[in-house]
Amino acid sequence: MVTTAERGREVRARLLRAATELIVERGWTATTTRVVADRAGVAPGLVHYHFASVQALLREAALDTARGLTAQIGPMLAGTRSAGDTVDLLFRALDGYSGTDPASVLLVEAYLAATRDDQLREALAGVITDFRRELAERLADHGVPGPETTAAVVAAAVDGVMLHRSLLGPERGDTTAVLRRLVRR
């Protein structure tokens, strides 16, 4: 038995999933009411029934993905035995990714949209700050000097490498080996 409310929540979820895909494929500002509704297989009017505005839909979709990513990586960090391990893990998590993978592009899109949407900027800043803190604690455990600043740089480097891969493809050399220098004692 499927209640009306359950089907409603399911449609809402489908809209969020469609928005996530389309932000990646077409870009943030080119993801429109009708295109999202079409991808989700529902009437256009439903977008403004389930969400206050298109911006609100895109914001929620992007934040869901961002939080999902950090929630997935966080527990993995806890199992690392050394600072080098930690860096390795971060970049192995990125390595299935060609650089044009959905999650990366979506994150960068969100970063940009955030420069013009205060609500999104604050929420996204919160996600990154949490991730930085978690990473800093792990680095501190492993005796890395200046763990907070180091964590900030490592996190930024991850995003930067991801950004460059989307243009140039995978690097030739051993990127992880170079990045491990960041956490030498």
Next chain:
Amino acid sequence: MVTTAERGREVRARLLRAATELIVERGWTATTTRVVADRAGVAPGLVHYHFASVQALLREAALDTARGLTAQIGPMLAGTRSAGDTVDLLFRALDGYSGTDPASVLLVEAYLAATRDDQLREALAGVITDFRRELAERLADHGVPGPETTAAVVAAAVDGVMLHRSLLGPERGDTTAVLRRLVRR
């Protein structure tokens, strides 16, 4: 005496400048024919007289800025005395920048637009590759091991830090000190 052709080229330049400003203020896909024309102080029709399409205008504006940036930093790199100096220079060049400065945002916008515009992607990849090569040569001069890979990581880290600053503002700790670890022998 100002010839007709000279005034024409001047208008073309004004359109490029207006596009540069507006990509930063409003985003790539939200920079439209009429808005650019209005900012440049000319009639809307002129955009499609001087440029094949809006995309072509945006592409040229972004590439001009990107090439201008690397052309400005390149010669400064030549004067550095050590690998640490080189990293310092790169990040001091970024430090007038709050992270929401025009050049940074424009670059990230271009990165993103490039994922959906092959012509732009190839051109932008060329600019980054040139910069990487120049940086790699300098690092090699200073005896940094694996100069190509290191240059790629440093360049990515620069863009990553820039990206994070646009959300979180300036870092608290000494970022440059951490990044200098990347180029220790």
Next chain:
DNA sequence: CCTCCTGTTGGTCGATCGCCCAATACGATC
């Protein structure tokens, strides 16, 4: 002086935008 030609204007085209709303479908509740 008179023609060219380049640069420029301002408006129009069909398409699409975000948002809204009256009408409807249909399970939940009595």
Next chain:
DNA sequence: GATCGTATTGGGCGATCGACCAACAGGAGG
């Protein structure tokens, strides 16, 4: 079975989009 309320439909609103074009201005070259 009748009533209610939530989910959904599809079309309409004014605004704006990229691209196009007829008309025009005015310096360049004969």
